[in-house]
Amino acid sequence: MTRMGFTDVWIRWVMMCVSSVNYSVLMNSDRVGPISPGRGLRQGDPLSPYLFILVTECLTALIHQAVGRGDLHGVRICRGAPEVSHLLFADDCFLFCRASVAEAAKEDLSRILGAKLVLGTGIYLGLPSMVGRSKKAIFSYIKDRIWKRINSWRGRALSKAGKEIMIKSVLQEIPSYVMSMFILPASLIDDIEKMINVFWWRNGSTNNNTKGIHWLAWERLACPTAYGGLGFRNFEAFNKAMVAKQVWNIVQNPNSLVAKLIKARYFPRSSLFEAPLGYNPSFAWRSMWQARQILSLGCRWRIGSGDNIRVMHDPWLRGSANRWVPSPQPAGVYQLSVRDLLHDNYKAWNIVKVRNLFSRDVAEKILETPLVSSVCEDKVVWDEERNGCYSVKFGYKLVMRYLIGSDKYHMMSPARSRLLERRVECTLNCPVCDEEIEDELHIFFRCAIARDSWSAAGLSSVLHNAMYQQTNVMDRIFAICSNESNDNVGRVAMLLWCIWQNGNDKLWNDNVQMPRQIGRHAFDAWNDWYSVHKLQSNNMPRQIGRHAFDAWNDWYSVHKLQSNNVSGTTEADLVRWEKPALDWVKCNVDVAFVSGSGRTSMGLCFRDNSGHFMAGMTQWQQTVISSVEGEAWALLLAMEEARHRGLNRVQFESDSKVLIEVIHMKRRGNSEFLSIVHDIISLMSSFINFEVKFVKRQANLVAHTLARAANASIGLRIFPFVLNV
Secondary structure: OOOOOOOOHHHHHHHHHHOOOOEEEEEOOOEEEEEEEOOOOOOOOOOHHHHHHHHHHHHHHHHHHHHHHHHOOEOEEEEEEEEOOEEEEEHHHHHHHOOOOOOOHHHHHHHHOOOOOHHHHHHEEEEOOOOOHHHHHHHHHHHHHHHHHHHHHOOOOOOOHHHHHHHHOOHHOOHHHHHHHOOOHHHHHHHHHHHHHHHOOOOOOOOOOOOOOOOOOHHHOOHHHHOOOOOOOHHHHHHHHHHHHHHHHHHHHHOOOHHHHHHHHHHHHHHHHHHHOOOOOOOOHHHHHHHHHHHHHHHEEOOOOOOOOOOOOOOOOOOOOOOOOOOOOOHHHHHHEHHHEEOOOOEEEOOOHHHOOHHHHHHHHOOOOOOOOOOOOOOOOOOOOOOOOOOHHHHHHHHHHHHHOOOOOOOOOHHHHHHHHHHOOOOOOOOOOOOOEHHHHHHHHOOOOHHHHHOOOHHHHHHHOHHHHOOHHHHHHHHHHHHHHHHHHHHHHHHHHHHHHHHHHHHHHOOOOOOHHHHHHHHHHHHHHHHHHHHHHOOOHHHHHHHHHHHHHHHHHHHHHHOHHHOOHHHHHHOOOOOOOOOOOOEEEEEEEOOOEEEEEEEEEEEEEOOOOOEEEEEEOOOOHHHHHHHHHHHHHHHHHHHHHHOEEEEEEEEEEHHHHHHHOOOOOHHHHHHHHHHHHHHHHHHOEEEEOOHHHHOOOOHHHHHHHHOOOOOOOEEEOOOOO
């Protein structure tokens, strides 16, 4: 501590803490002591970790000095890689020396330090330090742990709900740690999924050795609940999403030691996304190389200077499902960077140049991509999350969306024909009509009771339509949904559900309804559903309905205050704009979007402590951005306008709760939205006193009306007077 520059007083305090402690030890069941230590670290002492850090700092300094003098030489994994002399983690230290006689005196070093000589570290921090050819054998202990846990539950009569909890909270978590670093072999993942699948479908007590009937494959069960699954993990997708986090860390921290080592070894002259697998790659790099595809699906470049972003080779477009500029384009475009599409003196699109280089559609997509002037560095961001940072949760969701695709629907009813396929002994005839073998087509379309129910529901024309005679039930239902009106589709859906209920009622309760009752029940169920959802249906053109609804909302919110005395409602029950404190100014901001135009408009107004209007402003930009990013942009413009007017005590109000929470929490991230939030926080220092708060829409009516009115204006517009509301 003396060599590190600590004062004598501080050193005495620390040594007093170390030397003033007495402790005893047990030896052959007898207490020995007390022992008064004069130096060293005690296990369990709260001060020990901090003292250990001081010791390791000294060790690191000594190693660096030895390397600088040339007494020690680290190792380089390849040409151009940084030299590694030692690695530290907690209380572990790895020393690397040159393979020479002078430096490879392992026996002497182990004798001095009292350490054992071992070949490799085996399992270190729960992961194998060396992975050989047989990956499945190396990671087989994961499968064994899952199997032991399943066997420990034998004898418990677990319900489906209990099994679901056990699978999600216990079995799925066992391989998670290893999956965060390595992609497990596909055969091992298949074995794990089969074990869990058998555990799920096994009938009754887990003591039963029968596998049960697997009505759905694990791929179906592992789908999200929104797509008809049970939300179990798809281990392959989750594994890649976990490893993709390591890839993300390398992309975001290129100056870290591990990033420098991997770049020097595998992609010295390209980016990670373009790197080849390489010759004789490590298992860790092979895993990251496979997982990087997830980042390619959800990442894009945040435009700073634009120098590092290639127009045709990198994803950088916003507001579009496709982040890449489509090909083909003129030959000269392929060598351009995004910087070449901007003005030289300020950060804005060179509209003339963009429209001359690209087709009309592509040019509009480029011009609709917003630019944040305060963002100076080109950086890869994760476009699936608001903060621009990758998370395993959203990476897994993205992979599942691509895996599921359009295959969201399936028919797996326990019809008797399917039971026969599963080797279940039962009668094959339909339990309702007892005339034909029961399959899905018979249940819903061919059964005598079902046919009469279609007629009773007034849908016989749909049943006998030549367009809907497919032999596959799902194909027939999709054909009906594609060609019939919304009303008929809704009635058909209710009828199919009622027919299915009737079959179950007959099977379990020996109760069969008449076709007229089934048809009537379906008709009433559809009418009830339609009556509830009628307000949400599209009974009028969308734009007219939307404007009428907004106009009524605005009028009603304003005039509700005026009818306060008549209605008997107290003033405390109403949400209304409130005056600021004495010598304060209140600024309300809001944004509006015009669907289909890609235009984002902003409105703001300043009012004094008497409630009198001071000024208003509207502005719009031809960009496609999220609503919360638009709210942040509006608040930033409001603060800049307040500073320009010389206002010192300002209360800013917005009806975006998400934005206000992010500002108060001072969150950091990579996205343009958080860059704007950072500018807002920086600009707050310009005011002597300020406040940023959330208000409901009813208390933000003037700014809301100005924002909607801005869509009809040409550009920036200043209002010297607006009716006080």
